[in-house]
Amino acid sequence: MTPPIDLEQAQARLLAMLRSGPAIACPVGEAGGRFLAKPAIARRNNPPKDLSAMDGYATIGDGPWELVGEARAGLPFAKALSTGMAVRISTGAHMPTCADAVLIQENARVEGDTLFAEEAPDPNFIRRAGLDFEANDVLIEPGGPLGAAQMALARAGGLAKIVVHEVPQVAVVEVGDELCADPSICAPTQIPAVNGAMLASMARGAGADVSPHGPVADDADALVETLWEARDAALIVISGGASVGPHDLVKPALEAAGFTIDFWRVAIKPGKPLLVARRGNTVALGLPGNPVSSFVTGFLFMAPAIRKLAGAAACLPRAVPLPLAAPLPAGGKRREFLRATWTDAGVIAAEVQDSSALLPLARADVLIDRPAGADRSDTGAFVPCYLLENRAYA
Ligand SMILES: Nc1nc2c(c(=O)[nH]1)N[C@H]1C(S)=C(S)[C@@H](COP(=O)(O)OP(=O)(O)OC[C@H]3O[C@@H](n4cnc5c(N)ncnc54)[C@H](O)[C@@H]3O)O[C@H]1N2
Ligand code: MOO
Numbered sequence: 001m002t003p004p005i006d007l008e009q010a011q012a013r014l015l016a017m018l019r020s021g022p023a024i025a026c027p028v029g030e031a032g033g034r035f036l037a038k039p040a041i042a043r044r045n046n047p048p049k050d051l052s053a054m055d056g057y058a059t060i061g062d063g064p065w066e067l068v069g070e071a072r073a074g075l076p077f078a079k080a081l082s083t084g085m086a087v088r089i090s091t092g093a094h095m096p097t098c099a100d101a102v103l104i105q106e107n108a109r110v111e112g113d114t115l116f117a118e119e120a121p122d123p124n125f126i127r128r129a130g131l132d133f134e135a136n137d138v139l140i141e142p143g144g145p146l147g148a149a150q151m152a153l154a155r156a157g158g159l160a161k162i163v164v165h166e167v168p169q170v171a172v173v174e175v176g177d178e179l180c181a182d183p184s185i186c187a188p189t190q191i192p193a194v195n196g197a198m199l200a201s202m203a204r205g206a207g208a209d210v211s212p213h214g215p216v217a218d219d220a221d222a223l224v225e226t227l228w229e230a231r232d233a234a235l236i237v238i239s240g241g242a243s244v245g246p247h248d249l250v251k252p253a254l255e256a257a258g259f260t261i262d263f264w265r266v267a268i269k270p271g272k273p274l275l276v277a278r279r280g281n282t283v284a285l286g287l288p289g290n291p292v293s294s295f296v297t298g299f300l301f302m303a304p305a306i307r308k309l310a311g312a313a314a315c316l317p318r319a320v321p322l323p324l325a326a327p328l329p330a331g332g333k334r335r336e337f338l339r340a341t342w343t344d345a346g347v348i349a350a351e352v353q354d355s356s357a358l359l360p361l362a363r364a365d366v367l368i369d370r371p372a373g374a375d376r377s378d379t380g381a382f383v384p385c386y387l388l389e390n391r392a393y394a
Contacts, residue, residue, distance in 0.1 A: 004265035004272055007300065007335060011316060013263060014276050014301055017283050020311035021166035021234070028154045031146045033207050034164035035311040040140040040150075043158035046132040050095040052125060057108055058089040058099035059121040067113045071096055086115050095126055102126060133157065143313025165311030170208035171230035172200045175223060175240040175250065176289060179215035194358070195239040195294040199287070202298045203237065205389065206306035223253035227284075234309050236282060237302050240289030242273040250286045251275060259284055267372070269334040270355035271297040290355035296337050296367065299386070319369055319384035322347045324377055331374030339364035340385070347385055364388055 005013075023037030052058060052071070058081070059065055065086035071077040073092035080097035081087070087096055095102075101121035109116045133139060139157045140150055146164065154162055174196035183192030193215045200210045211233065216226050218241060230236045241250040242264075251261065259277035264286075266274045270293035275286030285305060287297045304315040325346035328338075338349040342365035349368055350360030366385040377383060 002265070004267040004334075005263055007266055007268050010263060010266040010274070010276070011301065011304060014283070014285070014305055015308050015315055017262065017276070017278055018235070018305055018308040019281075020309060021168055023163050024166055025161045026164050028146075028151050028159060028162055031162055031164050032148070032151065034146050034167065035207070035307075035313070036140050036142050036144050036146065036162060037165045037311055038163040039138045039142055040144075040154050040157065040159055040162050042133050042135050042137045042139050045130040045134045046156050047127055047129055049129050051127045052089045052091060052093050052095060052102050053127045054102055054104045054125045055091050056089060056102050056104040056106075056125070057086045057115055057121070058096050059086045059101050059103050059115075059117075060084075060099050063103075063115060063117045063121075065115045067110065067115050100126075141313070143311060145312065165309075167207065167209045168235065168306055168309035169211070169233045170203050170306060170309075171211050171213055171233035171236045172196055172203060173213040173216060173223075173226055173230065173236065173238045174199075175214060175216045175218060175238060177218045179240075181215055194291050195287075195289065198291065199237055199239055199294060199298050199302065202295070202303055203306055206303040207310040207312075208235075208306045218249055220249045220253045220256060223249055224257045227253065227257040227259075231282065234282065235302075235305055236284045237287060237298075238284060239287045239294045242275050242286040242288050248273075254284055254286070266297075267334055268296075268300070269332065269336045271300070271337075272334065274301060288355075291358055292339070292355040292361050295361055299367070299388075300337070317386050319386050321382040322366065322385045324348075324379050324381050324383055327379050328368070328370065328374075328377040328381075328383070330376045331370045331372055333372055335372045336370040337386075338368040338370055340366050340368045342366050342385075346379070347383065 060081045061083050068085045069077050070088040071093040072090045076094040077087045077096040081099050101123045102125035103121035107119040139153050179193035180186040180190040200212050203210045213226050216222050241248045254277045259279040262276045264275045273288045274297050277284040287294045307315040323346035326348045339360045340347045340349045369384040
């Protein structure tokens, strides 16, 4: 048996096997979660003209001024201002020609048609044309994501459509005789199937169109049949049966279905028996069946693989250093990804780190990346952490 390979090496090998899908033009509002295949290039300046940043009065020179009209967003004041003139102006309205400052209405006093300033009008309340970007600027690079802010940016740039990669088709297969599809009617010899739903959700979050399969019995023929059903997927994710037991059939079934194993086993805990295989343009990713092992390898391998297929420039998760709110014992023989909560005082590793334990996983905010053979770490020491979904909220 060859020794497990390093995490970074394994991730690089997997990503190198995958190509992003074809490019298609898509309405900006429907392209959320996708990645750009071509740069999004601005067709207009933003703002298009000098605009008022505040509600008040557009002025020229020193006051008092005579009020000669109004400029509203979408309805500019048509004439130029000359000395001694001002117009009522709304946030977002074009500055009238020759106006050089905005007097906010809180600092203004109006008597009849005459405007007086209690504090001087401020030129900084003019939002200059092109402040944000100019026509022909690259707004989003190829490989960049289209989230809510990028949708707003693209539309502000005058783009109704953008060119994105097609959504990758991903099959998620869970394997095990003991798995019951309906958790509410489990026989005593069964357990609820949890990994399929969990991985499908993670895969969708990473940008995939998911077809779920199984639970499939621990039977090589049944698994080969499922691999056939999933043949159109760019990535087939299989959870369970990746280890060395007599019923761990994923490796032989993949070989029987014409896949070639690229590597098996990675030096991480949980997640060691991870397996990667390929047949033509289809890549199979075998994840260990323990639910936490499936989650961690889903996070470290499946989601990056889907991002690569979806055309993302940044595929791998990024660790951030966070302080420990409680000490960590010395690291073990394998690099470990500890489930931990993130409090105001720092991160605290869960007491139970068993790869079947879902409660600490579901309560975890971060995974602490703990190197093999690490010395004991004291409270306050910074450790690399991967933020889990939705942890921007407190
Ligand atoms: N002799 C050895 N035994 C094991 C080794 C080893 O190196 N030598 N590795 C261990 C490690 S580490 C892991 S991780 C597991 C991975 O095993 P498999 O990928 O073959 O997974 P299974 O045996 O099918 O299942 C493991 C465990 O998880 C439960 N499970 C599986 N799928 C699901 C699912 N979809 N939903 C809920 N629970 C699931 C299953 O019932 C088992 O309890 O192997 C160790 N053994
Ligand atoms: O590697 Mo296993 O995934 O430790 O439980």
